[in-house]
Structure formats: structure tokens, C-alpha cells
Amino acid sequence: MIDRPAPIRVLICEDQALVRAGYVTIFSAQPDLEVVGEAADGLAAVAATRSLQPNVVVMDIQMPDLDGIEATRRIAGPGTTGSPKVLVVTTFNVDGYVYEALRAGASGFLLKDAPPAELINGVRTIARGESLLAPAVTRTLIGQYAERVRSSAPTASPDLDRLESLAPRELEVLKLVATGLSNAEIAAHLVLSPETVKTYVSRILTKLDLRDRVQAVVLSYRAGLVTADN
Structure with missing residues (x-):
């Protein structure tokens, strides 16, 4: 059985x-x-x-x-x-x-x-x-709304300070995550193995104290790392 x-x-x-x-x-x-x-x-x-x-x-x-x-x-x-x-x-x-x-x-x-x-x-x-999160919806919904929130803020976003904890390669991976790419797509883009990308994503979430990729996407748009026009 x-x-x-x-x-x-x-x-x-x-x-x-x-x-x-x-x-x-x-x-x-x-x-x-x-x-x-x-x-x-x-x-x-x-x-x-x-x-x-x-x-x-x-x-x-x-x-x-x-x-x-x-x-x-x-x-x-x-x-x-x-x-x-x-x-x-x-x-x-x-x-x-x-x-x-x-x-x-x-x-x-x-x-x-x-x-x-x-x-x-x-x-x-x-x-x-x-x-x-579908990539197209991510850009139109989260991206555009986050830009409106960011442009109306009186001071620089504290999210920018959080991103400073990331290494250059981690920032690169985060930017691709924020555009809606899967681990396999990111791996192909950066010529890395999917396992390596998975490790990068896990490390990024840990460093930024984020629960999942959705929160990483929101933070990336809110901080201006990516925009709806990317």
C-alpha cells in the first residue's frame, strides 16, 4: 500500500x-x-x-x-x-x-x-x-504602484540601506528575481547552475530578513532596484 x-x-x-x-x-x-x-x-x-x-x-x-x-x-x-x-x-x-x-x-x-x-x-x-507572481503583472501592478509610493516619500527609502548588505552578485540575482524570472531562467541568464541560484536566493532572503520571493520583489521595486520600465 x-x-x-x-x-x-x-x-x-x-x-x-x-x-x-x-x-x-x-x-x-x-x-x-x-x-x-x-x-x-x-x-x-x-x-x-x-x-x-x-x-x-x-x-x-x-x-x-x-x-x-x-x-x-x-x-x-x-x-x-x-x-x-x-x-x-x-x-x-x-x-x-x-x-x-x-x-x-x-x-x-x-x-x-x-x-x-x-x-x-x-x-x-x-x-x-x-x-x-506573473512577470507581466508584477511589473504593471507592483512596479507602477511602488514607484508612486516611492516618488511621494519625503525621504530616501530605508530599503536602500538594507540592500547594502548584499554582495554585487546577490544584487544581480535579486534584480532578476524582481523581474519575475524563475531560478532556472536566472541560471541560464547568468550561466550558473539552478542549485547555485537557489543558494543565492536563500542567502538573499536571509540577509534581508524576507519570508519569500514575493517580499523580495516588493522590496526591490520599493527601493528602486528595478522599475516598471525595466
Whole structure:
């Protein structure tokens, strides 16, 4: 008898009952996914995360009582340990909200009109510890919004000081990560092995005290290491 890995535990956080029911139906039909709970507002999402200990939280941004950004911060933000991955599912026209959600600790985002197969793959992707950011969306969404934030700041970003801890090659790798390239693509670009690139990425995240590649992308745009025009 072959032992199967434990299913990915999923918590659905969405205030619209019909949308929430749709997610439950989609995910429950997959043998490797288990919907362990639902939440209709941000406070309930935080409480359910603590009691149910899901692997992945599917989070809407615009929810009552506590919005998805603050809920994400409480679930997966700075200072949290052993926290689940958060997948933000929202509409594209709230770019500032998505940007802030990624800063708060989300591991990726999808649009609400994404097909079921894309939602399922998104949950599996971030459950593996990978990020879910398409390069084109990264540039238009994170890049442009980060530039607006940076241009309105009265003083230089403290993120620039954080980048000074990186060696030249690490900065080069970080810049490629921020453009949305995978480890394999970065390895081909720099003529390195994928294992070497993986080591560089791990070292970068450690030095900058970042949780994952998504946070590295946000910091890179916010600090001006890359721009939406790169």
C-alpha cells in the first residue's frame, strides 16, 4: 500500500456566500486539497487560522470587520512563526490593496475571474513554498504602484540601506528575481547552475530578513532596484 501525502489544508476567507461556496466546491473536488474551514470576515479569518491551522489561506481583500490586508498581516506578517501561506484573490483594479497585501505577507495573488484550474494550481504552488507572481503583472501592478509610493516619500527609502548588505552578485540575482524570472531562467541568464541560484536566493532572503520571493520583489521595486520600465 502506497502512503499518500497529507492533503493541503485550505481555509476560505470571503465575505460573499456564493463566491465562498464556489471555492469550497472547486477545492473539495481535488484529492490533494481539504477545505478545513470558512470565514466571512477578517476577524473570523484570523481566529479560524489559529484554531484550524491551515496550510493555505485563500484571502479576499475587501471584507467586513477587518480587511484582508490587516488579516494577512496578522496571519503571515512580520513576527509570525509557523504561519500558513496566504493567497490573495481579488479584482485587478485595486492595485494598491494588492501591493499592500503582498507587503503584509501574502505569497501571491490571483484575479477573482481566474479559471478553476488556475485557482487550484495557485493553492498548490504556494503550498510548496513558491511564489505566485506573473512577470507581466508584477511589473504593471507592483512596479507602477511602488514607484508612486516611492516618488511621494519625503525621504530616501530605508530599503536602500538594507540592500547594502548584499554582495554585487546577490544584487544581480535579486534584480532578476524582481523581474519575475524563475531560478532556472536566472541560471541560464547568468550561466550558473539552478542549485547555485537557489543558494543565492536563500542567502538573499536571509540577509534581508524576507519570508519569500514575493517580499523580495516588493522590496526591490520599493527601493528602486528595478522599475516598471525595466
